[in-house]
Amino acid sequence: MNRPFSKRNRWRQPSVLPGFGLTFGFSLGWLTLIVLIPLATIFLKSAGMGWSDFIKVGFSERAVAAYRLSFGTAAAAGLVNAIFGLLVAWVLVRYSFPGKKIVNALVDLPFALPTAVAGIALTALYAPNGWIGQYLDPLGIKIAFTRIGIIIALVFIGLPFVVRSVEPVLADLGKDVEEAAATLGATRRQTFTRVIFPAIGPALLTGFALAFARGVGEYGSVIFISGNMPGKTEIAPLLIVTQLEQYAYDGATAIATVMMIASFAILLGINLVQAWSRGRAGA
Amino acid sequence: MITVQNISKRFGDYPALHNINLTIEPGEFIALLGPSGSGKTTLMRIIAGLEFQDSGHVLFDGEDVSTRKVAERGVGFVFQHYALFKHMTVAENVAFGLSVRKRKDRPSKIDIKARAEELLGLVQLGGLGNRYPAQLSGGQRQRVALARALAVEPQLLLLDEPFGALDAKVRKDLRRWLRGLHEQMGLTSIFVTHDQEEALELADRIVVMDHGVIEQVGTAEQVYMEPASPFVSDFVGEINRVDVTVTNGLIRLNDRQLDIAANGYADGPAQLHFRPHDVELAGADAGGLPIIVSNLFRKGGKWRVEGQCGTLDRVIEIDLDATDTPPHVGAELVVRPTKSRIFHTTGR
């Protein structure tokens, strides 16, 4: 099995370290069993449906409304996070203030807090009788059970993606680069727009895409605050669950397939952007 | 003319610079030489306006620029690690300083482009304008940084450890090239270095610094041949240091009387400094330092001899003509410094 100098093993370089066969074989086997085969079933099942059936259930009026809602709110939340995530990353990297370490730890809360907990907590805040909602309701502003509620939940979920993507790049951007811009006569504003922002742009885009991708598929934090009105506040993942509960496996599968292809396209996009910026900056 | 008057600077409790005074003539090439922590970089950053002094003034042609922002001082600064803008091409990097000017002062796009091309030609990087910094070698990046600094037509060029990040061969070529460029352009330039060889080779005058004060300002010849302090003597070039006693204008090493005049020196403990090449071998009873050869190797056109001198814990290094028969290890030699300096060990 593990003969480092065997000619048949040309696809890998010889190594003196033992264990390649064991670790590679186990990883690949486990990956196939847990991830690849289960994921493949969804495509196989879609393929078995036939094109017209797939279109009929996968792009029904209700499904399209759900995609629109999921992708639209995820994009809106991603934008909010791109702006405030950049602000938070900037403040964390550039300035010192009391309690900074605690704030830094708090940024990861959405990674650590179960989504269902976030969901009921946000609902408790923004429901018409909630902590914040009770002051907004008399003004005619409704947050819970509307799109705004969904966006708020997705902002919560997505924030750390942007902050943690931008932070290392911002920290890596040497002080000397900004000093160089200053010695060359650039104002602080020019330094930001022409030197700092382009340098962190790819990272910001990555953070946005990660937050967006996560937002599109998010379920737990959204369903409590969204109200789940079909066609209005019914997100795509919820529609899958509803279809499943009605034993409409074809519908669930078709919607899941559409979402997965969209997610993979986003993932591919991120990788292309990263490869492109790496190629330029030679990281 | 650049004038630095009574500049002091503290970082917290750490005194980085103490009462620095310095005048730099137009067109001079000045080296700020010193070990790390000597304050040389801080002094240069204060001149540039990247750092601000606690007290004192910086004058450009008699005009106090102490409160002027870095952008308004007209200095070109080449950073130690170049600080090139990674997301811009080489040409965009060079053009940056011109393109951020206010609209009324800004040359047209075509002029900026032409100027960048011209500068890239000057630093021998013509045709590489469309590359990104990551695609260049260290020496090329260094020259891009230089072209970028020159683009804003500074009246003063500042270089922070300009050769620090380069390997030995590139460093040597670039050093010679930079000297030539300076002679060609005649731009007043200051560079910071911890490498005495670099300073000796390039600079018109060398400012030797230690612990936030200037130890000596002088030409390479002055600094090397007439060091003003034991620090300069030790830091610039190779030196042998021997602890001796001065009594009535005579120098004693333990019980031995050395044949070196010490007229005018006060009695007391002192340190005798001499360079390895400023020695001759003497007869056994002449007033020299007796050493026992412990090691010997060829160093260029000379024999480098290392030897133990009595109970001194420092190794004495001397250079002997390579045409002579070298002494063998264990041989006893008597070394007489032909040129030496004496520094009192108490006080500075």
Added chain:
Amino acid sequence: MSQRAIVTESRFARGLLIGSALAFLGFFLLLPLVAVFSEALKQGVGTFWDAVKEPDALASIRLTLLIAAISVPLNVVFGIAASWAITKYSFRGKSLLITLIDLPFSVSPVVSGLIFVLLFGAHGWLGPWLSAHDVKIIFAVPGIILATVFITFPFVARELIPLMMEQGKDDEEAAVSLGANGWQTFWHVTLPNIRWGLLYGVLLCNARAMGEFGAVSVVSGHIRGLTNTMPLHVEILYNEYDFVGAFAVASLLAVLALVTLVAKSVLEWRFDYHHGGAGH
């Protein structure tokens, strides 16, 4: 007093930026956290404890611990094996393998549950065979474990791969050249080098395993006392308008999140362990 640095903003701008960042974080992150505990303790500590000690709640806690106790070690073993294979050897298709390991991150939790329903559910591909042999996976604990393992699949590997890539294989080659076998090399050389990164990955993996909602919700069947994990129990109580009960169980999960954050921060400060960026 303070040094005037060139490359920073005015005091006012700095204060404004810090202020707005903190206001944003306070509003979007801190306030929900406060709300959980406040709602849980709304009717006093007694009511809170009663809700936690309720048998179905206790059963959900036990199940959640069991799920984590099984799925986290599985992913640790996989993570170590995969990162060893990926970082200590060079072979073709390596970046494809890394991409495949990351796949579960880009799949909606609901879809992650759905794929196991399609495989093992009553109407799924293996459903008839499974029911003929009286094996229950969907709407039972094995299904929950499968979904959790899938969801948390990349966590440990993703933390270890960049770390081990950075460390290279010099240490291991040195150990092998000194006569150590593979197992000794791993145990005495590699493991001490990666332990903080491993612990970091375990922390995040565990937090997600215990808190996963969407995927588990699809496969669990919501059978009280049997297939209800803590997050699912929160949902059931909430939908039954037992808000204090829901927030009581939720607050336990929030404590878990806080413990995770504190442990993570301690790792970062004490051991200067920097983790490789976003992506969870």
